[in-house]
Amino acid sequence: MSPDPSTTSDLVTPALLVDVPTFERNLAAMDAVLPGAKLRPHVKAFKSTDMARRLDADGHHGFCAATPREIEGLVAAGLTDDLLLANETLDTARLGALAGRANITVAIDSDETLDAAIAGGVRSVLVDIDVGLPRCGCDVEDSARLADRARAAGLDVRGVMGYEGHVMMVHDRDKKRAKVEQAMAILLQAHEMVGGDIVSGGGTGTWDLNTWCTEIQAGSYTLMDTQYDELEMPFEKALSVLATVISISSKGWIIADCGLKALGMDHGNPSWDDGDVFFCSDEHITLMPRELSDWKVGDRVQIWPSHVDPTVARHEQFWLVDDDSVRDRWPIDLRHW
Amino acid sequence: MSPDPSTTSDLVTPALLVDVPTFERNLAAMDAVLPGAKLRPHVKAFKSTDMARRLDADGHHGFCAATPREIEGLVAAGLTDDLLLANETLDTARLGALAGRANITVAIDSDETLDAAIAGGVRSVLVDIDVGLPRCGCDVEDSARLADRARAAGLDVRGVMGYEGHVMMVHDRDKKRAKVEQAMAILLQAHEMVGGDIVSGGGTGTWDLNTWCTEIQAGSYTLMDTQYDELEMPFEKALSVLATVISISSKGWIIADCGLKALGMDHGNPSWDDGDVFFCSDEHITLMPRELSDWKVGDRVQIWPSHVDPTVARHEQFWLVDDDSVRDRWPIDLRHW
Numbered sequence: 077m078s079p080d081p082s083t084t085s086d087l088v089t090p091a092l093l094v095d096v097p098t099f100e101r102n103l104a105a106m107d108a109v110l111p112g113a114k115l116r117p118h119v120k121a122f123k124s125t126d127m128a129r130r131l132d133a134d135g136h137h138g139f140c141a142a143t144p145r146e147i148e149g150l151v152a153a154g155l156t157d158d159l160l161l162a163n164e165t166l167d168t169a170r171l172g173a174l175a176g177r178a179n180i181t182v183a184i185d186s187d188e189t190l191d192a193a194i195a196g197g198v199r200s201v202l203v204d205i206d207v208g209l210p211r212c213g214c215d216v217e218d219s220a221r222l223a224d225r226a227r228a229a230g231l232d233v234r235g236v237m238g239y240e241g242h243v244m245m246v247h248d249r250d251k252k253r254a255k256v257e258q259a260m261a262i263l264l265q266a267h268e269m270v271g272g273d274i275v276s277g278g279g280t281g282t283w284d285l286n287t288w289c290t291e292i293q294a295g296s297y298t299l300m301d302t303q304y305d306e307l308e309m310p311f312e313k314a315l316s317v318l319a320t321v322i323s324i325s326s327k328g329w330i331i332a333d334c335g336l337k338a339l340g341m342d343h344g345n346p347s348w349d350d351g352d353v354f355f356c357s358d359e360h361i362t363l364m365p366r367e368l369s370d371w372k373v374g375d376r377v378q379i380w381p382s383h384v385d386p387t388v389a390r391h392e393q394f395w396l397v398d399d400d401s402v403r404d405r406w407p408i409d410l411r412h413w
Numbered sequence: 414m415s416p417d418p419s420t421t422s423d424l425v426t427p428a429l430l431v432d433v434p435t436f437e438r439n440l441a442a443m444d445a446v447l448p449g450a451k452l453r454p455h456v457k458a459f460k461s462t463d464m465a466r467r468l469d470a471d472g473h474h475g476f477c478a479a480t481p482r483e484i485e486g487l488v489a490a491g492l493t494d495d496l497l498l499a500n501e502t503l504d505t506a507r508l509g510a511l512a513g514r515a516n517i518t519v520a521i522d523s524d525e526t527l528d529a530a531i532a533g534g535v536r537s538v539l540v541d542i543d544v545g546l547p548r549c550g551c552d553v554e555d556s557a558r559l560a561d562r563a564r565a566a567g568l569d570v571r572g573v574m575g576y577e578g579h580v581m582m583v584h585d586r587d588k589k590r591a592k593v594e595q596a597m598a599i600l601l602q603a604h605e606m607v608g609g610d611i612v613s614g615g616g617t618g619t620w621d622l623n624t625w626c627t628e629i630q631a632g633s634y635t636l637m638d639t640q641y642d643e644l645e646m647p648f649e650k651a652l653s654v655l656a657t658v659i660s661i662s663s664k665g666w667i668i669a670d671c672g673l674k675a676l677g678m679d680h681g682n683p684s685w686d687d688g689d690v691f692f693c694s695d696e697h698i699t700l701m702p703r704e705l706s707d708w709k710v711g712d713r714v715q716i717w718p719s720h721v722d723p724t725v726a727r728h729e730q731f732w733l734v735d736d737d738s739v740r741d742r743w744p745i746d747l748r749h750w
Contacts, residue, residue: 088504088750089750090750120696142695142696143696163659163670163696163697164668164710165659165670166659166710166711167425167657185660186660186661186710188709188710188711189659189660206664210662210664210691210692210699211660211668211694211697211699212660212668212697213660215663320503320504322500322501322502322549323501323522323523323526323548323550324523325543325547325550326552327543327547329547331501331548331549333500333502336677336679336720336722336723337722337723337726337748338750340673340678341677341678341679342673342678342693354547356679357548357578358457358479358722358723359457359479359480359500360500360549362548373501373503373523373525373526374503374525385673385674385695386673386674386678386695389674389727390726390727391749392749411674412728412729413425413427413675
């Protein structure tokens with residue numbers, strides 16, 4: 077790699093690219109509907125404080141995180157206004173240690189996670205409610221008791237959160253709206269019992285349909301992936317993996333240097349505009365081009381990941397590009413735990 | 414995390430554990446059949462120079478790698494005896510720059526990859542042969558010509574390599590042996606034309622059945638995974654991800670803090686000894702325990718990855734453990750590109 081790559085041909089592959097014009101359009105499309113505090117960007121999707129700073133500059137001063145490490149990184153980067161660990165943790169001392177430097181709120185859904193928040197020196201909580209996704213969140217019936225216990229311990233109970241992740245990929249918008257409403261009815265019921273100003277939920281897949289939350293927790297809209305791209309949304313794929321063709325077979329396939337270690341594979345194979353993806357190995361992708369004669373060893377191919385978050389977490393940096401020009405390098409500095 | 418964790422309860426989760434007694438048994442089982450130079454351990458499986466040093470101490474002084482970065486890391490760690498980049502690359506200047514400090518051999522399968530080796534200052538090559546896996550490797554008919562061209566350019570042509578990756582997961586040993594023989598017949602045919610001392614191939618799935626190669630390229634046997642564990646082999650699962658239970662649902666599931674960003678998912682869900690894995694999210698695993706009453710928030714669970722290589726590449730370190738004691742920390746220092 078050139079120490080300071082100016083074009084994509086200078087990049088060591090596989091390289092994670094962000095197309096700047098597309099990324100900027102995605103941000104503008106979101107801001108037109110959810111400006112400022114109506115959006116609480118979820119950093120788990122992009123794990124970069126440089127990208128968080130870019131969103132902060134647009135007026136989104138509060139952020140969601142999925143791990144204590146993400147919170148620590150945001151604080152170190154000076155993004156301290158209003159940080160929500162939208163997840164349960166027992167590793168609360170790391171968060172309490174930052175309480176004097178940043179406004180940190182943590183999700184709780186049990187006596188144990190509340191006790192950990194108190195013991196760790198966390199000052200603010202949201203009560204996380206199970207709204208239908210088989211994951212974290214307490215039952216509505218338990219929410220008021222937890223809120224009362226938290227307040228009795230001197231914590232600020234800011235409201236409720238609930239993630240309707242089970243409806244993100246419903247394609248029919250009318251059906252999806254009905255399912256979101258059903259999930260949010262549970263969350264609003266809990267909110268009445270818990271109190272506080274915040275009703276937090278939603279995601280890229282329900283960003284404009286979830287009109288019940290006071291703030292939406294979306295992150296993937298910034299970069300997108302092939303699965304979210306199936307939905308009717310104004311966001312476009314800005315994230316790709318650049319790879320180099322290293323071998324061409326007489327049997328009709330070509331092989332590039334981007335594999336399982338450069339991709340999140342839980343949503344299946346990535347995609348390629350010039351043919352089909354046959355399969356991925358650790359450091360290879362075997363591609364079936366529509367026109368084999370178009371390709372030679374050394375050519376670059378652009379691969380579209382199927383799932384943004386676990387793909388990003390495999391890389392050290394984003395390369396921000398506009399066509400073939402490399403505009404910037406943003407470290408993916410919020411990885412690991 | 415404690416600065417110097419002494420037991421697994423001190424570890425931040427998710428944490429990647431290597432069970433030392435199991436790991437040592439795997440090494441002994443391999444060495445009983447393939448001692449010294451008969452095994453060329455493939456570092457792509459474990460990406461750790463500490464682990465490579467451990468194998469070097471057992472008499473395996475030659476290593477395989479899948480990326481230039483892995484070669485650079487092995488050289489920096491002083492493991493310079495005989496390094497094979499068992500993969501095609503055009504990024505050869507990085508390898509040529511190390512030629513004075515280490516014996517580095519690179520796989521080639523085309524004029525372009527040979528030209529790159531020459532231009533980059535690489536001194537030794539193996540001719541990579543397509544033995545049936547739809548990936549890299551030239552046709553047998555092209556191998557002698559490439560070898561002649563390489564020798565004419567002053568390179569040392571050390572022999573051939575060919576990876577029978579398409580037969581690794583055949584369960585019936587007789588059928589598998591026949592398929593390995595078929596693949597290796599192609600490789601031996603190329604070897605007759607190419608010359609040199611080395612016939613390199615094989616992997617953990619064919620480690621004892623491939624008796625045609627002069628050296629076997631295996632790495633996964635050290636740590637194993639649930640997919641390889643389906644085969645009849647003397648190697649046992651030494652690698653697990655330790656996670657913390659952060660939520661318990663009234664509906665019968667429990668949630669731990671180990672998800673898509675801590676696991677390679679291309680072979681599907683990981684496994685759990687105490688029940689079923691329902692699904693994984695970015696930072697969560699939803700588990701259906703056989704006995705819900707056995708579990709409480711804060712308990713630790715041990716998750717078995719389904720694919721070793723891409724799981725390892727998601728972590729910064731191995732924690733070497735014996736029961737609950739933490740014996741050592743080995744950085745996973747050969748990641749990225």
